[in-house]
Amino acid sequence: MTKMTxxxxxxxxxxxPDTPLLWxxxxxxxxTGTKYGCGNGDCGACMVLVDGVALRxxxxxxxxxxxxxxxxxxxxxxxxxxxxxQALVAEQAIQCGFCTxxxxxxxxxxxxxxxxxxxxxxxxxxxNLCRCGVYPRLVxxxxxxxxxxxxxxxxxxxxxxxxAPEEAAREVPALRPTGAQPQRN
Ligand code: FES
Ligand code: FES
Numbered sequence: 001m002t003k004m005t006x007x008x009x010x011x012x013x014x015x016x017p018d019t020p021l022l023w024x025x026x027x028x029x030x031x032t033g034t035k036y037g038c039g040n041g042d043c044g045a046c047m048v049l050v051d052g053v054a055l056r057x058x059x060x061x062x063x064x065x066x067x068x069x070x071x072x073x074x075x076x077x078x079x080x081x082x083x084x085x086q087a088l089v090a091e092q093a094i095q096c097g098f099c100t101x102x103x104x105x106x107x108x109x110x111x112x113x114x115x116x117x118x119x120x121x122x123x124x125x126x127x128n129l130c131r132c133g134v135y136p137r138l139v140x141x142x143x144x145x146x147x148x149x150x151x152x153x154x155x156x157x158x159x160x161x162x163x164a165p166e167e168a169a170r171e172v173p174a175l176r177p178t179g180a181q182p183q184r185n
Contacts (some may be wrong), residue, residue: 002062006031007075017063022046026060026073033073033101037129044128047102048072054109054125071102076108080158084108086146089136089158095132103128107142115146 002013008028013024025031027049039058046057049071056083076082077098080089084107087093094100103126110125117125122142130138146151 002005002057002066004065004068004070006070007072008033017060020058021048021050021060021062021065021070022057025057025070026162028155031072031074035098035101037098037102042129043099044102044106044126044138045099046129047105049109050092052109054106061133071105073104076104079160082108083145083155084111084142084150085157086158087148090155091137091141091144093131093134093137093141095134099128099132103130103138107145111146111149115150117142117146 002015002017002024004013005086006025007181011029012183013019013028015024015028022034022036025037027163032055034048035045036058037043039121041056041059043150044056044146047054048057049055050065052069052071066116080086082104084104088104106128114121114125119139122139126138126142144153144155180185
């Protein structure tokens with residue numbers, strides 16, 4: 001049994017210790033916001049925070065993640081209120097959205113350390129691939145998220161999710177409060 005904390009909840013995986021963290025999160029915890037792109041460490045679609053560091057979860061085994069604090073895109077905020085999420089919407093820096101969770105995770109980690117990154121620092125910290133090519137808008141969004149996080153330039157709140165976090169949690173075991181069971185109406 002491999003234990004870790006996922007989105008502030010204790011989780012135990014009864015999986016082969018060599019299972020990539022990506023598959024444990026997606027298949028066992030139903031946290032499908034973390035995407036599978038290449039499986040080779042090239043695209044960054046699978047990025048999650050491991051003790052606050054953005055890592056490619058396709059390259060991290062659950063054994064390596066044991067005891068760590070894992071944050072997926074579902075845990076970055078419960079209501080899309082993280083400055084990176086707000087800025088991505090405000091700058092319309094999303095097309096198909098497949099790369100977006102990984103980029104949001106990488107950007108959140110960067111801004112935590114450096115709220116005003118240069119273009120070169122963004123390129124170094126966020127090597128993620130976007131097949132839709134929204135890179136110019138991503139650069140604007142990340143800069144704007146830094147401004148919002150520092151309070152220099154607030155962002156008008158984006159529309160709330162179409163589903164309440166509590167309703168989503170009923171279907172996502174790792175998001176439910178400990179001991180809570182799914183509820184059906
Ligand atoms: S799926 Fe992990 S880097 Fe592409
Ligand atoms: S928005 Fe489609 S891959 Fe980036």
